[in-house]
Amino acid sequence: MIPYLVYFVQFHEDFRLPELEALSKLENVKIKFNREDYSNDLWTTGNNYPEVYKNLKNFDPEKYKPYETSTFKFMVETYNGTRTMKEQVDIINTFSFLPFKGSIDLKKPDNTFMVLEKYPSPTEQPCKIYMGKLVGVGNRQLVATYDLKKRKYLGTTSMDAELSLIMSNMALVHQNSLVLDPFVGTGSFLITCSHYGAFTLGSDIDGRQIRGKGKTSIKTNVEQYNMKKRVLGTIVSDMAHHPWRNNGELFDAIVTDPPYGVRAGAKKIGLNTDKYDAPPPTKRSVMNPRYPLTVPYEMEQVLMDLIEFASKYLVIGGRLVYWLPTNSEEYNINDIPQHPSLKLIANSEQSFGKWSRRLITMEKIKKYEDIRLTGEGNTGHYQFRQFYFYGKVY
Amino acid sequence: MRLITHNMLQCHVKGCNKDNFPLKLEEIEIEELEAEFNADFIKSMLNRLDWKALAQTTFSLGIAQLPEEMPEELNDEMLQQLHHILLEVDITSGRMVCQGCNHVYPIRDGIPNMLLTESEV
Numbered sequence A: 001m002i003p004y005l006v007y008f009v010q011f012h013e014d015f016r017l018p019e020l021e022a023l024s025k026l027e028n029v030k031i032k033f034n035r036e037d038y039s040n041d042l043w044t045t046g047n048n049y050p051e052v053y054k055n056l057k058n059f060d061p062e063k064y065k066p067y068e069t070s071t072f073k074f075m076v077e078t079y080n081g082t083r084t085m086k087e088q089v090d091i092i093n094t095f096s097f098l099p100f101k102g103s104i105d106l107k108k109p110d111n112t113f114m115v116l117e118k119y120p121s122p123t124e125q126p127c128k129i130y131m132g133k134l135v136g137v138g139n140r141q142l143v144a145t146y147d148l149k150k151r152k153y154l155g156t157t158s159m160d161a162e163l164s165l166i167m168s169n170m171a172l173v174h175q176n177s178l179v180l181d182p183f184v185g186t187g188s189f190l191i192t193c194s195h196y197g198a199f200t201l202g203s204d205i206d207g208r209q210i211r212g213k214g215k216t217s218i219k220t221n222v223e224q225y226n227m228k229k230r231v232l233g234t235i236v237s238d239m240a241h242h243p244w245r246n247n248g249e250l251f252d253a254i255v256t257d258p259p260y261g262v263r264a265g266a267k268k269i270g271l272n273t274d275k276y277d278a279p280p281p282t283k284r285s286v287m288n289p290r291y292p293l294t295v296p297y298e299m300e301q302v303l304m305d306l307i308e309f310a311s312k313y314l315v316i317g318g319r320l321v322y323w324l325p326t327n328s329e330e331y332n333i334n335d336i337p338q339h340p341s342l343k344l345i346a347n348s349e350q351s352f353g354k355w356s357r358r359l360i361t362m363e364k365i366k367k368y369e370d371i372r373l374t375g376e377g378n379t380g381h382y383q384f385r386q387f388y389f390y391g392k393v394y
Numbered sequence B: 001m002r003l004i005t006h007n008m009l010q011c012h013v014k015g016c017n018k019d020n021f022p023l024k025l026e027e028i029e030i031e032e033l034e035a036e037f038n039a040d041f042i043k044s045m046l047n048r049l050d051w052k053a054l055a056q057t058t059f060s061l062g063i064a065q066l067p068e069e070m071p072e073e074l075n076d077e078m079l080q081q082l083h084h085i086l087l088e089v090d091i092t093s094g095r096m097v098c099q100g101c102n103h104v105y106p107i108r109d110g111i112p113n114m115l116l117t118e119s120e121v
């Protein structure tokens, strides 16, 4: 195995290794990593510069052959510390003993060499120095490309670009995946999944989310990013009573941010039997039906429907990626729903202090088995918790 | 709504489980889109399609005359045709009617409304 150094962005820390693993699966590259030192073709490491120089001088000259005449650039990066431009240049100059005879090209070098310094704290000296050849840089510019600020149609729950992109990777979205977001809202995930080449579908109980207000809608965003060929469309439907054909595995991935709580619009079609004096529904035409009466859609029911749906409609190996809010103090791994046909792949936390939301990734490993709970429709929370949260089958 | 989506939607009125698929398209307006031909995608969709329903729908719309059963081997011409059917035919308005219970699902601005009423769920 060749050692590489992956230098991550210092943000959404809990999401980075799961995403790296997802990417390695997507690209079919076997990786093993060492959590101690968290992409460079790593040539050498040292606790100080003299050690690094010594190691480099001891290399077989063959190692440098491919780079002798190519154009190059040298960079210094720091972790948990800083270097002025001048210091960086001084450091780079100490590497002039390397047998690189090609000219320096800062814009389009054939090769980029990199020194990464790790500091125990910003006021101390570096404790570790890594030197290697840069093999790739992340697609961080995508975060700017899909920045919500540039998006024409937005809602209060539009998901930020970076997390939407991460979700797409967690879902192993690739060229020609078929992806569904059953709580599509303003369509953030349609855009990022289609960016990676997926054909995407969305649904929402609230047609106003899809159609937007005034001049902008999901369609506007699809046009803005020129994705009409990949975003297949949206439908208005209730996840609790959905119309997807039930005789096949349809989707490669389900990527979604479910509604939790009335504020996020969690409701489903139903008659509230407590309300005796519900207004008599006004009949409209077949082509313009009135909005159905709705009842609250309890969080556990939302989750149960979503997971049940995924276990049925995903292809084997397909992934369900969704957000789950948890209470930071009371959080327990048993809060993560389980299902016999879905395997938990990752659980990454974004903390907001008292509460967090967790990005849950599950992979379908077994065909759907009808594991309906006892009774029709009348599934008490207790039973639900027992079944989904503790994975017991009755 | 593209026909690939239509091929995945059924009537889900409570108790309606006979002739609830495919939904019959009526009084529709079609817009032709242009999508790049992508044989890999079409191939990966084959075992997710309901072929009979697709043949029936495209025939009744006068778009294509597909064989009744999915051919064992699909040549390029057939893949091209499927590509056109699934991705380039966009239904912008009209309705889908269940042949079992007559429920009507309207389509407006290309977006089908699959909501039921509270008494149908």
Ligand SMILES: C[S@@+](CC[C@H](N)C(=O)[O-])C[C@H]1O[C@@H](n2cnc3c(N)ncnc32)[C@H](O)[C@@H]1O
Residues within 6 Å of the ligand: A155, A157, A158, A159, A182, A183, A184, A185, A186, A187, A188, A189, A203, A204, A205, A206, A209, A237, A238, A239, A240, A256, A257, A258, A259, A260, A264, A265, A266, A267, A268, A269, A297
């Ligand atoms: C958290 S938002 C999703 C936001 C979306 N990710 C975006 O980028 O705009 C949840 C969405 O679920 C929808 N919703 C609520 N209840 C639903 C139900 N029963 N079936 C389908 N969608 C529902 C809401 O209308 C809302 O748009």
